[in-house]
Amino acid sequence: MGKSIIIIGAGIAGLSAGCYGQMNGYRTQIFELHDKPGGLCTAWKKGGYTFDGCIHSVGGLNPKFKLYHYWNELIDMKKLKFFYQDTLANVEDENGRIATIFTDPDKLREELISIAPEDAKFIDSFIKAVKKLANFDLMPSKPLELWNPLDYYVSQFRVAPVLNHLMKWRKSVADMTKKFKSPLLKYIMNSEFFSHFPAYFLIFSLGHLHNMNAGYPIGGSLAFSSLLEKRYLDLGGQIHYKAKVAKVNVNNNRAIGITLENDETHDENGIVVSAADGHYTVFEMLGGRYINREIRKLYDDHPIWPSAVIVYLGVSRTFDKEPPVIELALKKALVVDEHSRLNRLPVTIYNFDPTLAPEGKTCIRVILQPADYRYWHDLRNSDRQKYKQDKARIANEVIRVLEQRLGNIEDSLEITDVVTPATFKRYTNNWQGSIQGWEWLPRLIPESMRKELPGLRNFYMVGQWVEPGGGVPTAFISGRNLIQIICKRDKKKFVTKIPAKY
Ligand SMILES: Cc1cc2nc3c(=O)[nH]c(=O)nc-3n(C[C@H](O)[C@H](O)[C@H](O)COP(=O)(O)OP(=O)(O)OC[C@H]3O[C@@H](n4cnc5c(N)ncnc54)[C@H](O)[C@@H]3O)c2cc1C
Incomplete structure (x- = not known):
């Protein structure tokens, strides 16, 4: 029997590490606090509707890119249906003017030039970058931890054709738009979501949506993560649900196993991998004993992807003529909590996934971000009544705005659900209810994040807390990479069916 690996967390990273561990002859077990797989990549049912908790779009759907072949090792990609x-989004300003952010660069150019001919020079160079980066495969062929000097040398030539674009567009979208002549163009490009990220993130996103390398999996996020769970179980892996890990057991600075919250101990003397929240892992499960200045500074200073309040509505009508995503301007700011006010409302109308609602009915999701973790966490603990009232207040405000824009919302409303930062913490244990780990900011990417902790042997971390920017594909690759690293250390050939060119 192979060496044992205990994995903490059945999110995408934990399931990926589990699958590749099994495929490479390790004996793995996953301990998960919730009763479902997927972690943040989830969905739930309420009153006949499936409310999706995660994926707008997931990357790696086009066989021209490495990621597709990696997914395909675990999931039969040809059998899945995606919505491209x-x-x-359709961005609407407060005067009701609409701009469509097409993913097709030529259509986008036409749209933006018609709105802001005075910014044509910028628009043309932006579109040129979208076309160029759309075909660039970012994914290295092996984990950076296993790179040798030749890999670094070769990578310069790989990146060279797009380097000028990566350098030019590394500032944030907000900075990029500062010099625009047209205020309307500035408004359109500065969406709530993309505004403070490096501009190349927006450029890549548009390009990869257009070339069908990114899309939404029909059936939703839980259906998608359940495919990884199924593959893991088929490979002989074991998942223990409702099993919260309280402590990583250490002997002589070597991880040997775990203790659950109910005091059950699993000391297998193999490897321990945390695919769970980073802060909880480092400071609770390991009591903060294995850190250095870099790690301390990371957790003290580096911004994290904020939490959110999300309003879900199940309505007994269809929206055949509406686009899937509308970003609405609010005449009056929506107060989310003491520290968060929003002037724009991103609305997803799930008219593209008939599996989520009964025929003739539709799910709507509105993400209100940022939301203040401390406020919602403390309120839930101290005053459950007020917590519920606050959720209802926000839902009512969202319903009012949607009634004005879409009509016939109140009368067709069947179900409402509201999740808060406290919900994210309870169901996924993510630090401060963060929905994607570390923020991926210009010049703030903590390159030195490592999967190991100083002074501790036999222990690794994977997932969004060791891969800045987070995301479903990143978590998946993080688990895959780790097993490659472990195989290398154990002097085993990493089992993969992927041709060498990938
Ligand atoms: C609203 C929303 C929209 C998103 N949209 C996208 C998108 O469009 N595209 C995209 O790529 N990404 C998106 N993301 C981000 C993406 O979901 C995450 O970055 C990714 O799923 C993180 O995976 P992970 O495995 O690293 O972590 P997690 O999903 O957090 O998994 C960690 C797992 O560990 C478990 N756990 C934690 N502590 C313990 C413990 N002590 N004991 C046992 N188990 C424990 C948790 O319950 C969880 O199952 C979105 C997220 C949200 C919330």
Whole structure:
């Protein structure tokens, strides 16, 4: 029997590490606090509707890119159906003017030039970058931890054709738009979601949506993560649900196993991998004993992807003429909590996934971000009544705005659900209810994040807390990479069916 690996967390990273561990002859077990797989990549049912908790779009759907072949090792990609968006969003300003952010660069150019001919020079160079980066495969062929000097040398040539674009567009979208002549163009490009990220993130997103390398899996996020769970179980892996890990057991600075919250101990003397929240892992499960200045500074200073309040509505009508995503301007700011106010409302109308609602009915999701973790966590603990009232207040406000824009919302409303930062913490244990780990900011990417902790042997971390920017594909690759690293250390050939060119 192979060496044992205990994995903490059945999110995408934990399931990926589990699958590749099994495929490579390790004996793995996953301990998960919730009763379902997927972690943040989830969904739930309420009153006949399935409310999706995660994926707008997931990357790696086009066989021209390495990621597709990696997914395909675990999931039969040809059997899945995806919805490929031809628009990123329809952005509406407060005067009701609409701009469509097409994913097709030529259509986008036409749209933006018609709105802001005075910014044509910028628009043309932006579109040129979208076309160029759309075909660039970012994914290295092996984990950076296993790179040798030759890999670094070769990578310069790989990146060279797009380097000028990566350098030019590394500032944030907000900075990029500062010099625009047209205030309307500035408004359109500065969506709530993309505004403070490096501009190349927006450029890559548009390009990869257009070339069908990114899309939404029909059936939703839980259906998608359940495919990884199934593959893991088929490979002989074991998942223990409702099993919260309280402590990583250490002997002589070597991880040997775990203790659950109910005091059950599993000391297998193999490897321990945390695919769970980073802060909880480092400071609770390991009591903060294995850190250095870099790690301390990371957790003290580096911004994390904020939490959110999300309003879900189940309505007994369809929206055949509406686009999937509308970003609405609010005449009056929506107060989310003491520290968060929003002027724009991103609305997803799930008219593209008939599996989520009964025929003739539709799910709507509105993400209100940022939301203040401390406020919602403390309120839930101290005053459950007020917590519920606050959730209802926000839902009512969202319903009012949607009634004005879409009509016939109140009368067709069947179900409402509201999740808060406290919900994210309870169901996934993510630090401060963060929905994607570390923020991926210009010049703030903590390159030195490592999967190991100083002074501790036999222990690794994977997932969004060791891969800045987070995301479903990143978590998946993080688990895959780790097993490659472990195989290398154990002097085993990593089992993969992927041709060498990938
Ligand atoms: C609203 C929303 C929209 C998103 N949209 C996208 C998108 O469009 N595209 C995209 O790529 N990404 C998206 N993401 C981000 C993406 O979901 C995450 O970055 C990714 O799923 C993180 O995976 P992970 O495995 O690293 O972590 P997690 O999903 O957090 O998994 C960690 C797992 O560990 C478990 N756990 C934690 N502590 C313990 C413990 N002590 N004991 C046992 N188990 C424990 C948790 O319950 C969880 O199952 C979105 C997220 C949200 C919330």
